[in-house]
Amino acid sequence: xxxxxxxxxxxxxxxxxxxxxxxxxxxxxxxxxxxxxxxxxxxxxxxxxxxxxxxxxxxxxxxxxxxxxxxxxxxxxxxxxxxxxxxxxxxxxxxxxxxxxxxxxxxxxxxxxxxxxxxxxxxxxxxxxxxxxxxxxxxxxxxxxxxxxxxxxxxxxxxxxxxxxxxxxxxxxxxxxxxxxxxxxxxxxxxxxxxxxxxxxxxxxxxxxxxxxxxxxxxxxxxxxxxxxxxx
Amino acid sequence: xxxxxxxxxxxxxxxxxxxxxxxxxxxxxxxxxxxxxxxxxxxxxxxxxxxxxxxxxxxxxxxxxxxxxxxxxxxxxxxxxxxxxxxxxxxxxxxxxxxxxxxxxxxxxxxxxxxxxxxxxxxxxxxxxxxxxxxxxxxxxxxxxxxxxxxxxxxxxxxxxxxxxxxxxxxxxxxxxxxxxxxxxxxxxxxxxxxxxxxxxxxxxxxxxxxxxxxxxxxxxxxxxxxxxxxx
Numbered sequence: 146x147x148x149x150x151x152x153x154x155x156x157x158x159x160x161x162x163x164x165x166x167x168x169x170x171x172x173x174x175x176x177x178x179x180x181x182x183x184x185x186x187x188x189x190x191x192x193x194x195x196x197x198x199x200x201x202x203x204x205x206x207x208x209x210x211x212x213x214x215x216x217x218x219x220x221x222x223x224x225x226x227x228x229x230x231x232x233x234x235x236x237x238x239x240x241x242x243x244x245x246x247x248x249x250x251x252x253x254x255x256x257x258x259x260x261x262x263x264x265x266x267x268x269x270x271x272x273x274x275x276x277x278x279x280x281x282x283x284x285x286x287x288x289x290x291x292x293x294x295x296x297x298x299x300x301x302x303x304x305x306x307x308x309x310x311x312x313x314x315x316x317x318x319x320x321x322x323x324x325x326x327x328x329x330x331x332x333x334x335x336x337x338x339x340x341x342x343x344x345x346x347x348x349x350x351x352x353x354x355x356x357x358x359x360x361x362x363x364x365x366x367x368x369x370x371x372x373x374x375x376x377x
Numbered sequence: 378x379x380x381x382x383x384x385x386x387x388x389x390x391x392x393x394x395x396x397x398x399x400x401x402x403x404x405x406x407x408x409x410x411x412x413x414x415x416x417x418x419x420x421x422x423x424x425x426x427x428x429x430x431x432x433x434x435x436x437x438x439x440x441x442x443x444x445x446x447x448x449x450x451x452x453x454x455x456x457x458x459x460x461x462x463x464x465x466x467x468x469x470x471x472x473x474x475x476x477x478x479x480x481x482x483x484x485x486x487x488x489x490x491x492x493x494x495x496x497x498x499x500x501x502x503x504x505x506x507x508x509x510x511x512x513x514x515x516x517x518x519x520x521x522x523x524x525x526x527x528x529x530x531x532x533x534x535x536x537x538x539x540x541x542x543x544x545x546x547x548x549x550x551x552x553x554x555x556x557x558x559x560x561x562x563x564x565x566x567x568x569x570x571x572x573x574x575x576x577x578x579x580x581x582x583x584x585x586x587x588x589x590x591x592x593x594x595x596x597x598x599x600x601x602x603x604x605x606x607x608x609x
Binding site: 158159161162188191194195196197198209210211212213214250251252253254255256257259260262263264266278295303306307308309312313315316317319320321324339370373374 | 390391393394420423426427428429430441442443444445446482483484485486487488489491492494495496498509510527535538539540541544545547548549551552553556571602605606
């Protein structure tokens with residue numbers, strides 16, 4: 146939609162991958178709509194995933210006992226975070242929608258993307274207890290996980306060996322995104338991406354572009370256990 | 378127990394942290410039992426979490442389209458993985474028990490530890506479909522997640538805002554460890570570690586050492602949805 150700002154946090158090493166095609170088409174379609182689109186291409190940026198003392202410029206709050214959460218929080222408050230994190234936080238601040246595009250690694254996101262979460266979404270910026278979940282600091286923003294999997298849809302069903310795909314969405318969608326206040330849109334999941342025929346690949350990408358055309362009208366999903374685990 | 382080999386994969390930046398104390402006491406107690414103990418101190422090693430082309434020495438299997446999973450698998454088969462991964466795989470091969478010691482970051486492990494999973498547990502080494510889950514290549518080994526949390530136990534209960542702690546164990550215990558064939562021991566969870574009194578801290582560490590004294594007699598947990606999600 147014209148005037149909207151979108152950030153794509155993208156974690157694939159290969160531009161020719163399905164994730165790469167998703168990213169490229171997302172940028173194209175959103176620009177066509179008149180949106181402003183930023184892309185954080187994590188591998189291209191050689192984004193640092195490790196949470197270390199290097200993230201804090203200058204003196205530590207407690208040099209005798211390094212606690213990353215506390216130090217990053219204080220550094221955020223004092224403008225003492227390292228430049229790459231400030232840049233990412235600026236992009237998040239501007240964005241009305243953040244799309245995470247990645248291949249599923251081990252029932253979760255690749256380490257480089259987990260590092261983006263660990264380092265960018267610090268206390269003071271993304272949450273500040275009790276400002277979390279529905280009152281998280283990034284409320285009024287939308288987030289969407291778009292990913293490819295190795296296993297097929299049947300494997301990720303309730304009776305399948307990997308369990309319902311929703312189970313593995315919980316830590317990412319509720320534990321990270323909802324915790325920070327994001328309204329979470331329905332995930333875009335592309336099962337068994339490596340075994341797709343060329344035709345299926347085209348259909349999948351076309352369906353995604355079609356979804357993007359009405360993405361601004363979508364209602365967020367419920368980030369509650371019932372949605373993830375069924376009737377428990 | 379005398380003669381047993383244990384690997385501790387440790388992800389804390391601060392030796393004085395509770396995670397640091399856990400690690401130190403684990404080494405002490407297991408050595409006292411006559412075990413051989415290795416520690417992979419990931420921050421100290423500046424362990425690389427990113428899955429890139431650098432992990433493969435020499436030519437790629439498909440230089441026109443980089444797929445990390447495929448390339449790491451082929452490189453493993455050909456002995457072409459980078460030296461740091463071969464070292465970690467040797468440690469895993471020798472170990473009868475692998476203990477992961479870390480602070481919970483975002484309902485999961487810190488990125489540096491996720492990177493260890495992404496890079497070390499490659500196809501051919503840890504799994505090779507259909508050799509996964511109960512027939513995973515690391516079967517006959519034990520694994521245990523030992524971690525600290527920010528939130529207290531009530532927050533991580535079924536009705537708490539973070540949901541039952543078991544929900545977030547699923548991707549790690551079933552999706553990673555069980556997938557590779559590990560028999561998973563009951564997790565050691567230290568809730569609200571930053572708000573502990575000194576007395577509670579001592580009690581917690583003492584209880585852990587006591588647990589270690591009979592750890593070789595423990596039965597693995599069930600890695601099935603019912604265990605994680607309750608009666609669904």
